[in-house]
Amino acid sequence: MRTYFLTSPRLNFSFWQKSDWESALKLWADPQVTHYISNGGMNTAAIQQRLQAEISNQQQFQVQYWPLFSRTNNNFVGCCGLRPYGNKPDCYELGFHLLPQFWGQGLAQEAALAVIDYAFTNLNAIALYAGHHPDNASSAKLLNKLGFTAIGSELYPPTGLQHPLYILDKK
Numbered sequence: 001m002r003t004y005f006l007t008s009p010r011l012n013f014s015f016w017q018k019s020d021w022e023s024a025l026k027l028w029a030d031p032q033v034t035h036y037i038s039n040g041g042m043n044t045a046a047i048q049q050r051l052q053a054e055i056s057n058q059q060q061f062q063v064q065y066w067p068l069f070s071r072t073n074n075n076f077v078g079c080c081g082l083r084p085y086g087n088k089p090d091c092y093e094l095g096f097h098l099l100p101q102f103w104g105q106g107l108a109q110e111a112a113l114a115v116i117d118y119a120f121t122n123l124n125a126i127a128l129y130a131g132h133h134p135d136n137a138s139s140a141k142l143l144n145k146l147g148f149t150a151i152g153s154e155l156y157p158p159t160g161l162q163h164p165l166y167i168l169d170k171k
Helices: 018-028 044-061 107-121 137-145
Strands: 011-013 065-070 076-084 091-098 127-131 149-156 161-169
Touching (some): 011 076, 018 044, 044 076, 076 107, 091 107, 107 137
Parallel strands (some): 091 127
Antiparallel strands (some): 011 065, 065 076, 076 091, 149 161
């Protein structure tokens, strides 16, 4: 039985487990999902590494890009969560990846708002960072809507590009 530690009006947040391989494959093997986060998509080995990295982040740092499930039918939606940001204590990077059939429904914003509240309330984060592929206008718009401020750019190794960088300070 899957347990949920966080909810939003339409979503349940859980923890990645090795048994979530099919969901990880469905998400990160989708070329529409990986278009902006990796050059050439993710092969099976890369997806296995990503799943293990998420599990390890939860064990080590108590954060991951948590898997999301619909509250109405328990269908897998994607992931949204945090990972440590650089060497900055109490700072995290926010990220989200949704399956294409869930795009345009406000679910990324809903999930991100829940994660932002969790980060500042439960983790005592002092700042959140986020970035996006330079061609991903939808993510730029969403980060602005969430209250993030652009502060420059940084190299994102999986794409080899400079990605815009944003910050959201604790209010």
